[in-house]
Amino acid sequence: MQIPALHPDTIEEVKRRVDICEVISDYVVLRKRGKDMIGLCPFHNEKTPSFTVSQEKQLYYCFGCLAAGNAITFLRNLEKRSFAEVVLDLAKRYQVPVQTLEPKQKQELQRQISIREQLYEVLAVTTQFYQHALQNSGGEALSYLKKQRQLEDTTIKQFALGYAPQGWETLYRYLVDTKRYPVALVEKAGLIKPRKQGSGYYDVFRDRVMVPIRDILGRTIAFGGRTLTDEQPKYLNSPETELFYKGKTLFALDQAKNAISQADRVVVVEGYFDAIALHQSGINDVVASLGTALSVEQIKLVLRYCDSKQLVLNFDADPAGMKATQRAIGAVADLAYKGEVQLKILNIPDGKDADEYLYTHSTEDYQKLLADAPLWIDWQIKEVIKDKDLKQVTDFQQASQKIVSLLKKIINKDTREYYVSYCAEILSLGEARLVPLRVENLLTQINSESSNQNWDNSSHQYPSSPTNNRNKYNNKFQYSYENSSRNRNTSKLVKETNARSLPEQAEALLLQIYLHHSEHRQIITNLLEERDLQFTFSHHRFLWRKIIESFENIQKEDIISTLQDKCCEYETEMSQISHLFHLNEKTQHEISKYIIQVVQTAIACMEKNLREKRYRHYLELWEQTDPEKEPEKYKSYCQAFYDEKNKLKELERQRQFSIVDLI
Numbered sequence: 001m002q003i004p005a006l007h008p009d010t011i012e013e014v015k016r017r018v019d020i021c022e023v024i025s026d027y028v029v030l031r032k033r034g035k036d037m038i039g040l041c042p043f044h045n046e047k048t049p050s051f052t053v054s055q056e057k058q059l060y061y062c063f064g065c066l067a068a069g070n071a072i073t074f075l076r077n078l079e080k081r082s083f084a085e086v087v088l089d090l091a092k093r094y095q096v097p098v099q100t101l102e103p104k105q106k107q108e109l110q111r112q113i114s115i116r117e118q119l120y121e122v123l124a125v126t127t128q129f130y131q132h133a134l135q136n137s138g139g140e141a142l143s144y145l146k147k148q149r150q151l152e153d154t155t156i157k158q159f160a161l162g163y164a165p166q167g168w169e170t171l172y173r174y175l176v177d178t179k180r181y182p183v184a185l186v187e188k189a190g191l192i193k194p195r196k197q198g199s200g201y202y203d204v205f206r207d208r209v210m211v212p213i214r215d216i217l218g219r220t221i222a223f224g225g226r227t228l229t230d231e232q233p234k235y236l237n238s239p240e241t242e243l244f245y246k247g248k249t250l251f252a253l254d255q256a257k258n259a260i261s262q263a264d265r266v267v268v269v270e271g272y273f274d275a276i277a278l279h280q281s282g283i284n285d286v287v288a289s290l291g292t293a294l295s296v297e298q299i300k301l302v303l304r305y306c307d308s309k310q311l312v313l314n315f316d317a318d319p320a321g322m323k324a325t326q327r328a329i330g331a332v333a334d335l336a337y338k339g340e341v342q343l344k345i346l347n348i349p350d351g352k353d354a355d356e357y358l359y360t361h362s363t364e365d366y367q368k369l370l371a372d373a374p375l376w377i378d379w380q381i382k383e384v385i386k387d388k389d390l391k392q393v394t395d396f397q398q399a400s401q402k403i404v405s406l407l408k409k410i411i412n413k414d415t416r417e418y419y420v421s422y423c424a425e426i427l428s429l430g431e432a433r434l435v436p437l438r439v440e441n442l443l444t445q446i447n448s449e450s451s452n453q454n455w456d457n458s459s460h461q462y463p464s465s466p467t468n469n470r471n472k473y474n475n476k477f478q479y480s481y482e483n484s485s486r487n488r489n490t491s492k493l494v495k496e497t498n499a500r501s502l503p504e505q506a507e508a509l510l511l512q513i514y515l516h517h518s519e520h521r522q523i524i525t526n527l528l529e530e531r532d533l534q535f536t537f538s539h540h541r542f543l544w545r546k547i548i549e550s551f552e553n554i555q556k557e558d559i560i561s562t563l564q565d566k567c568c569e570y571e572t573e574m575s576q577i578s579h580l581f582h583l584n585e586k587t588q589h590e591i592s593k594y595i596i597q598v599v600q601t602a603i604a605c606m607e608k609n610l611r612e613k614r615y616r617h618y619l620e621l622w623e624q625t626d627p628e629k630e631p632e633k634y635k636s637y638c639q640a641f642y643d644e645k646n647k648l649k650e651l652e653r654q655r656q657f658s659i660v661d662l663i
Contacts, residue, residue, distance in 0.1 A: 007099035130162025138163030259284035506605035
């Protein structure tokens, strides 16, 4: 089949996304040598490796047979395939949308190529215009750069900083009237806009310090402007054009790429002037994002120049900067979990940004901050527990769940074990004897099977023999559930004289805490409402109803005596709940030590009891449904059955203690 002509944007995007080392590694065993990779050339027979691959340049070269090229060239020559076939395969591999050209579009393509070259020219001329304006009519802007930003003349020249004059049509007149560039071309470059009312155009940038944004080859593709007045926004970027895509561009990468290779590290900051200030101070392995969330494409682009894949995020420590950091972590998290990125987070003390920090500190001070920057997972853990009172059940639950979600994704076993111990110490609140329990609990949750299987996935087949399969799942699951708490402490169960079931004991514990620990009453009420739980034993429901009925009139200090008075006329119920109004010193002491865990475990046990009833109910409905006659109901009951089953597993993982161990 003849492949239509491919659009140049598709070809360029494939070239940009492809990783030559990944491609060639499918055919050649590559080994590290210095900054490059080396292996046996696939194009001629050799015993001594002479085939070199540069990830930085995305090129290969053989010193033996002189074969050379990029990833596309490699596959074309090795597999004897056409250019279009290779590009299509790579587009599929790297998930690049494919655009094609019709024969009539070829002439238009040539015109577009010409336009791109003209855009580069217009933007280069504009850069010179802004530079000239800064030195000749930009007194306030020049003063801002030198005094407020403390930039030297050499730095201003290095980054081609300039000034956009105040007039609404100053640049327009220069480019269109003086230089005779077509209006449409200047508009395509993102430098002017049509007026909303009437005819004519106005300059996009006015009375702003101008920062050229350049591509990897050092060509200006856009601008960033910083206002000198109260005009909003404070920072303004060029609109996206044929040359400029915010999510695929990093400021100062053209200046930083060599330093990144030498330092084997890249530092990403939030603003232009942070990057410029660091370069001026001699820290040159620095790039800046462009006011948008850092993308995976930007990260992969810059890491081509860094063999160790060490990436340090140094965003502002204000709320906006912290959100930007979290967004950036979200983009790179998968790569970090796999070990493809060594991600670190640097928050400068006192909430300062890099530019501000360097006003009062030396280059060495900043270098030390970089060296001491924590790995992203350490930073994330600190963020999880920050501003949380782990002695409070709700905060403890939230922190525990977030920590588990972080740890579950760590692939390296040794790394995971280290952080499990570290987090167990945090959650133990200084109680050394609780650390093993926390470790066990974290590992149980981390190593358990995923409880979020998608039973609606078309590739999943429902059991063909409903009864046999369901009984198998049911028996296995029930056995593990019924024995999980017994195996924890069999001796205590044997000695247990009270015949109350675990759900009854859990409800009793929760009511005792409510009665004797007033500071936890609202938490218990909230948890019951959030999980839509009711007391299942009639005497407990009776007491809870009396509590609710009398709540507004009950004072904290006399709640027990008030309730006793209200319940004394109900002899049967009183005989079943009277023990709840009393708490001996030993039990009080034991509960107080683990009160958060007691509440959490009791709530989980109550919900488990509710879920088990639903589990059995949906299992019965599933067994009674004919999949051929009522396929929708059959599927619905199956889904509900497994939802309850998975929720039960989750509840078991949440339990901090066995109820029996607590009593």
